[in-house]
Amino acid sequence: MGMEMIDRYIYAVMQKLPSSQREDIAVELRGLIEDMLEERSNGEAYTAEAIEEVLKELGSPREMAQKYRGTKRYLISPELFDSYVIVLKIVLISMTLSLIAVFAIESIINPVDILDRFIELIVSLVTATPQAFGWVTLVFALVDYSGGFKTEDLKLDKGWSPSKLQPIPHPKKQIKRSEPIVAIVFYVLLMVLFAFSSNFFGVYRFDDGELIRVVPFLNEVSFPQYLPFVLLLLAIFIVKECLKLISAKWTFKLVAYTAIINLFAMVVVYFMITGQAFWNPNFMEELVQSGIVTSGSEGYNIAAEIWENTTRAIVILLLIGLVWDIVAGLIKARKE
Amino acid sequence: MNEKEHIDKLMLELRRGTITIGVLSQLSKPQYGYSLVTLLDEKGVHVEPGTLYPLLRRLEKQGLLDSSWDTNETRPRKYYVLSQTGKNVFDQLCVEWEGIVQSLNGLIKQKGDNGNGND
Numbered sequence: 001m002g003m004e005m006i007d008r009y010i011y012a013v014m015q016k017l018p019s020s021q022r023e024d025i026a027v028e029l030r031g032l033i034e035d036m037l038e039e040r041s042n043g044e045a046y047t048a049e050a051i052e053e054v055l056k057e058l059g060s061p062r063e064m065a066q067k068y069r070g071t072k073r074y075l076i077s078p079e080l081f082d083s084y085v086i087v088l089k090i091v092l093i094s095m096t097l098s099l100i101a102v103f104a105i106e107s108i109i110n111p112v113d114i115l116d117r118f119i120e121l122i123v124s125l126v127t128a129t130p131q132a133f134g135w136v137t138l139v140f141a142l143v144d145y146s147g148g149f150k151t152e153d154l155k156l157d158k159g160w161s162p163s164k165l166q167p168i169p170h171p172k173k174q175i176k177r178s179e180p181i182v183a184i185v186f187y188v189l190l191m192v193l194f195a196f197s198s199n200f201f202g203v204y205r206f207d208d209g210e211l212i213r214v215v216p217f218l219n220e221v222s223f224p225q226y227l228p229f230v231l232l233l234l235a236i237f238i239v240k241e242c243l244k245l246i247s248a249k250w251t252f253k254l255v256a257y258t259a260i261i262n263l264f265a266m267v268v269v270y271f272m273i274t275g276q277a278f279w280n281p282n283f284m285e286e287l288v289q290s291g292i293v294t295s296g297s298e299g300y301n302i303a304a305e306i307w308e309n310t311t312r313a314i315v316i317l318l319l320i321g322l323v324w325d326i327v328a329g330l331i332k333a334r335k336e
Numbered sequence: 337m338n339e340k341e342h343i344d345k346l347m348l349e350l351r352r353g354t355i356t357i358g359v360l361s362q363l364s365k366p367q368y369g370y371s372l373v374t375l376l377d378e379k380g381v382h383v384e385p386g387t388l389y390p391l392l393r394r395l396e397k398q399g400l401l402d403s404s405w406d407t408n409e410t411r412p413r414k415y416y417v418l419s420q421t422g423k424n425v426f427d428q429l430c431v432e433w434e435g436i437v438q439s440l441n442g443l444i445k446q447k448g449d450n451g452n453g454n455d
Contacts (some may be wrong), residue, residue, distance in 0.1 A: 024414075025393075027412055027414075028369065028389060028414050029389070030411070030416075031368070031369070031412060031413055032369055032370055032371070032385055032389060035342055035370035036370065036385065039370075041376075057384075057385075057386075058385065059386050063386070067386060067387060067390040068389075068390045078431045181443050299367075
């Protein structure tokens with residue numbers, strides 16, 4: 001039994017060591033244990049008690065292996081941990097809000113099923129949270145394992161001197177961490193809603209608190225063709241927000257990136273929204289059918305006018321917004 | 337944490353830093369792990385084998401020690417000895433150590449003069 005215990009001990013230590021070192025360390029460790037036993041036994045046979053005592057003195061196999069490995073092991077090393085936490089927060093918040101938003105809209109569309117939907121929501125949250133957690137962790141662990149982003153590799157602190165310290169950015173130049181995070185969560189939410197169903201965007205017609213129908217703003221037939229572009233656009237916006245998160249202050253470089261992304265977005269938005277097939281072509285007819293307005297009435301004319309103007313105004317507003325985003329960035333970047 | 341725990345923790349750090357010099361000092365002639373434990377113990381420096389064995393491997397990996405297996409004895413033993421780099425490093429470390437001892441003695445004695453030294 002005693003000798004077997006030594007085998008077990010060595011085996012347990014070896015399990016926790018890289019295979020390249022195992023054999024060497026195993027021989028050495030066995031030698032050490034026998035040396036220690038020999039010293040204690042004064043030439044007599046080793047007793048099981050003596051073996052137990054020696055192994056206890058050496059410490060648990062885990063501790064022993066840790067000493068041999070030298071460095072502590074991390075799934076995600078301290079260098080990456082901050083970024084990991086930020087990404088994890090964004091992903092989990094986005095996911096939770098998206099699921100809740102889908103639940104809310106579905107419940108409005110079909111209030112009878114609210115209990116089922118609620119159960120679905122809980123199930124989704126319970127199953128999706130560990131998945132999201134797992135995927136983010138996996139990606140970071142792989143990055144860490146490949147050793148891609150170690151501080152020393154990035155040479156972040158090489159040749160550092162106090163004179164190289166960046167001036168504290170003007171308060172208006174700083175980008176608060178919360179801004180890009182909120183924006184990313186918002187974009188993800190939009191992505192989910194679009195991907196789930198473009199029918200969420202429309203006029204809701206209720207009767208006695210029950211939803212009768214939704215008159216969609218978007219062209220249900222042709223929107224699926226647009227969907228990849230919408231998702232791509234939102235994804236690019238998320239990249240933009242990530243750049244802001246990394247930069248943490250407005251710089252001309254950041255403004256340049258923003259400008260490129262926004263100009264691209266403007267082109268996409270312009271061609272997409274002004275295209276014939278983007279908006280619901282039968283919007284007014286469907287509005288009449290749903291009984292919200294009566295054809296030929298004054299209300300109809302007002303609604304038609306609002307519809308016309310809004311669809312046009314949205315393009316303009318989006319374009320102005322994108323331009324303003326660049327201009328505002330430029331103004332902030334110029335502040336000294 | 338009580339007083340003893342503080343002392344234990346600080347002593348652990350202190351030993352961790354000095355143990356390497358102690359090990360290097362005994363390796364101008366080849367030694368295997370356990371003989372080194374005994375040798376150091378006799379001279380009043382207690383090192384756990386569980387600490388010493390990994391340390392020897394690390395020093396070897398860093399190039400301060402050379403190693404060779406002796407398979408002629410009752411059991412195979414890995415002998416470690418200072419490499420040329422190890423010798424140079426050890427010499428330099430000794431100079432540094434003397435410096436530390438001197439400056440610290442200066443500090444401690446000065447404190448003792450103020451009238452509150454034990455030992």
